[in-house]
Amino acid sequence: MMTLTINGKRTEASGGAILDVAKANGIRIPTLCHHPALAPQGACRLCLVEVKGMRALQPACTFPVTEGMEVQTDSPKVRAARKFVLELLLSDHPQDCMTCEMCGNCALQDLIYEYGVKETPFAGDRHLYPLDDRDPFILRDMEKCIRCRRCIRACDEIQAVNAITMINRGFRSKVAAAFDTRLQDSNCVFCGQCISVCPTGALTEKDSHGLGRAWQIEKVTTICPYCGVGCTLDLNLRDGRVIKATSNWNDSVNRGVLCVKGRFGWQFLHNPDRLTRPLMRSSLWREISGTEGTPAKYDGFVETDWETALDTVADKLSAARTAYGPDAVGILASAKCTNEENYLVQKLARREIGTNNVDHCARL
Amino acid sequence: MTIEELERIRVEVNQELAARGEQAMPNGELKPPRPGEVRVVLRNCGQINPERIEEYIARDGYFALCKALNMTPEQVIDEVKSSGLRGRGGAGFPAGQKWLFARQALAARPAPADGAPAAYLICNGDEGDPGAFMDRAVLEGDPHSVLEGMAIAAYAMGATQSYIYVRAEYPVAVEHLQTAIPQARQLGLLGKNIFGKGFDFDVDIRIGAGAFVCGEETALIDSIEGRRGEPRPRPPFPAVSGLWGKPTSVNNVETLANVPQILLKGADWFAGMGTEKSKGTKTFAIAGKVKNTGLIEVPMGITLREIIYDIGGGILNDKQFKAAQTGGPLGGCLPAKYLDTPIDFESLVAAGSLMGSGGLIVLDENDCMVDVARFFMDFTQDESCGKCPPCSLGTRRLLEILTRLTRAEGTEKDMQTLEYLTENISMASLCALGQGSVNPVVTTMRHFREEYEAHVLDKFCPSGVCKGMFHYEIIADTCNGCGACRLKCPDKVIKGAKKEPHEIDLANCIVCGDCYKACKFAAIAIRPGPTPRSRLPNL
Amino acid sequence: MTNSIDDLAKAKAFFVIGSNTTEQHPIIGAGMKRAVRKGATLIVADPRRIELARMAAIHLMHRPGSDIALLNGLCHVIIREDLHDKEFVANRTEGFEEMKALLEGYTPARVEEITGIPAADIQKAARLYAASRPAAILYSMGITQHASGHAAVMAVANLAMLCGNIGVEGGGVYPLRGQNNVQGACDMGCLPAVFPGYQQVANPEARIKFEKAWGVSLSDKPGLTVVEMMNAAHAGKLKAMYVMGENPLVTDPDLQHVEAGLKRLDFLAVQDIFFTETAALADVILPGNAFAEKQGTFTNTERRVQLVRRAVEPPGEAGSDWQIISAIAGRLAGDKASWEYDSPAAIMAEAAALTPQYAGISHERLEKGGIQWPCPSPDHPGTKILHVGQFSRGLGKFSAVEHIPPVEQTDAEYPLILTTGRRLQHYHSGSMTHRVAGLNTLLPEERMEIHPADASSLGLADGDMALIESRRGQVKSRVQLTERIKPGVVFMTFHFPETAVNLLTIAALDPVAKIPEYKVAAVRVKRAE
Missing domain, CATH: 2.40.40.20 (Barwin-like endoglucanases)
Structure with a gap:
């Protein structure tokens, strides 16, 4: 344990960076490039604090606490430096929050607001890049990039893919795939982890644009329907429809990490091809009702109602069992369905049909 | 290799050298020492054949390593600490202390299980300051002195593997190292069990890719690791967690080249040179408006006046000295009042500049200080790595304002913004590049504020550099009508009869400056205001 | 999986065989890549140079269908060079001597002939695996989808036990499950030979338990698997099928045979969310729910039972799958009330009471996060690692398994x-x-x-x-x-x-x-x- 002073208040810590110790003591230090899931890099200079004895201001995210240290996290000098950094960032940022996808969910916007940066004193060149919509799923608006490199670090540290990096230097530096190609032409796996950590509107879900702002979204935490890892994902809903899926950093399986199918593979939910009414083979319908029925959009099928459909299935299964014995009936359960549904299916097979002919695609 | 064998080579080759006579090897950059110079680091440059290890041995080479290996690492560190040797790369951190920190960090952690080196030494030969070539001279002319210094340093700090990081723009230095390293291995001066003392040590070369920022030690480490070179925040310092997370000492070429001499001649000898806090000698690359340019090595504590006027021979064309720019692009411009200040790490910093790696550019009355600041800012913003906004965006904004000032578009608000930017960039930037990038602006604004004000308020460049911000006028009283200006004028806009005062037709003058340079009688003056044809187009 | 996904970060080495993990289980693949970058050793055996092979210490590119020979070869080298965990073998296992005798024949030279991997690489891989403990073995369908699949699984277990990598953090065997709830479907007894909780239908004790719970007498005859059902349909022995959320007409082997079989059925009902290839052959198609419309649980590859929450309403008249099944079953029972459940939570309560591994699991508990079975009681925290201190059968059994060549060999006609x-x-x-x-x-x-x-x-x-x-x-x-x-x-x-x-x-x-x-x-x- 060591003793240090933060904003004049004595506190104890066992070690760690100033940022963490401050947070543990209820002191918020603003950050931009910092992300809890990523290694700190001290680049954005928003978390600068005064450390007694140091000439320059120091980044709280990387600077370790030491015995007897005296830190000021909110002094006029610190606030001035942060405001300065924000003014610089604003001087190179499109000011189109009104239509920006990330409005209300943007770390830069929040800080500009908090520090009251009404306008930037620096007139000068601004990065002008065309909107990069060449790829599916990931929309890149590099004019909004503040070069915090969270995306690069997520691609490196979390996904270990390293599809993107910084290219060029200084003012001209830019996050890009090698040779600034489309992501499709790089080794990008479209996991979208970069989007999940982007603090601004530089990287966003292409298919979710215009569908809802952060405060208009309701999130439901559920489990991914694809492979057996069982990742937790948050379905983002508006008006009863899924508009995107996001990482949930707190879950215990994937800890906020998702793959391309998990993050972007939900669109089938609202596909117009979804079956919405019970269907019956036309010949069977004729046999049962003696009428032609309402043709379905699939050849050879008519639409039916639930009662008729359920009765027919029960009757036909029952008839087969009666005529040929229970083992003439086979039931396929599903590795896509829930435990509860599968429990019921095998119970149906065993209890009502009397057969153990129940299986699913475990081997496929 | 044994000390006896080394001695045998020394004697033999010395006889051979004696037979060859005093014929020095060619070295383009280095002239014979002038009075006032003391050569420690450069002592062999131009004197021996750098491609023959035997000639280095003949000059007492590798005896210091042998001596060091007979001492404990702690004794070596103590010797170097008491010599007062400080890092020659710019920051001036005590070299022995750096090794001690790395050694302590090494002792505090378990030995690596995978057989990888436990600690690294890196020799920083990424000499990026424009016009500086001290390290290049040593690497080209005396590579073994660096290798020997590296071996001693590695022994002291506990490294077994080292890298020497050299600019790709120094092909001869790379080539000479590529010759020297196998030669040293061949003789057992690198490799396993050196001098039978159980010390293993080897050196590999890493070639830079042209980024100025890779001279910063953490960026250099990134670059060696195969990544884009970008500075990391410190702590952790490389001594604790450097190359591949191992304790690492990064030392400059010149620092390391001093080490063998300190071991051989003793700490007291070295500490006998220089000032109270800055010991030994320092190499400088003198450039600019001085009669004798080139590389020099002088004791610390020498004054700028001695360097410029005694060794440098004074200002070119006997013009008026205006400023000395020291420390490279991150250093500052010192006016005449500092000419008699003894040069050492502290005094330069106190004056707002830097020792840096030893670049020294002399400026005269015809250099515009605003334009000089703009020039350096152009360099720095181009070389900014882009990692932190204060540097990557801030230097760009500085450049934009300075460019406006030199185009007669500056405002008083620009002056305030300049000050606001410099103060904050220096306070908030991640690394020494960003923090130091403002120094040329800060020092020129501090010492030559009247030039800035002339640019902003009068739209006048008093030094006659910034296009469209001045014109020439022939002073009738001084002009003797020699006609030199008239003959030089490309547009034939100077009129005047022989031996009569001449006159410039301002309506047609493009202010090219040929007349000004041609006049031997200081009869042409720089006056405010553009001529119609010297105005720059609006961009 | 014997161990947990989190546990992979603690492994010193990974042996990945028959799993293209970065594509099939990307999150586990990424975790492995992170661990390898931090210094863990990676050994890959796969006929394809999969992404993981690029960062592997060694990549064994063996012929498809030669996994058992390769695994036996690795065990042979480890035993011959005395690299195995003698204490673990002595205290925790049986059958070692028999296996050792059989492994005599799997010299690197012979294994090279069968697998196409140079003998030196087999030795190198064996030494790498034995040298780094704990080591995890990850496999997937590359091991199991063979006519010798179950034997290959045993060969994998042999290798893991030989080096004491069972029941330890960072070790273990990871059969990666392909589908979101394939684990749960198995756990819930959707297999022809077992009731929920892997209780054998042929075991009278188990059967009596379920007969008592469900109030009927039950068949003791194990049923047919998917492929056997298709064969039976083709042979005219299976007359009616009910398919929930599967598409055998694309996913099953030898599709012409499958199609012919399905067409011979008297009746086929399909419950799905899309008009699949299989649905096209159905007599009745019942529109079901997609995952986002369901309330219930999935069980992932690490045996973690997790809550699936209803986020959106199903489209049109699409019904809840659990209600559809209940409705049909109630009709078959002639007693709709006996199939009335309040909610999926009530179904889980019934299932958990009959499934020992799930005994302590309820939707209420899962609200706070997933639980890894076995979880025998409501206060049990779940089980991260299986076989700690003891195998479920007592001693771990080494199985002497011989290489079995694939059923179909290449020849001049099909090369x-x-x-x-x-x-x-x-x-x-x-x-x-x-x-x-x-x-x-x-x-x-x-x-x-x-x-x-x-x-x-x-x-x-x-x-x-x-x-x-x-x-x-x-x-x-x-x-x-x-x-x-x-x-x-x-x-x-x-x-x-x-x-x-x-x-x-x-x-x-x-x-x-x-x-x-x-x-x-x-x-x-x-x-x-």
């Missing part, structure tokens, strides 16, 4: 081995992923992987259309020339119904696990005109 698998961007028969535009952009069609050497002898260039034929059928596919694949082997996925690779695959089954040999079929390839 290439077809092995099948999956890719990152699509999923199974594609009924979900083909309805995600971006995924189709990333992977629009099947591209059969073929080695350039094989392609050039067939006159095929990259992007050409080829006709691939087996003894059972033929498909056309575009080809991709790549050195990622071993010469003599071609690779296809089953994601594209229009390029239905299962027209080619063989329905040869493992005698115990009844798993089809998707991984080896003999084919010939020619340019399609």
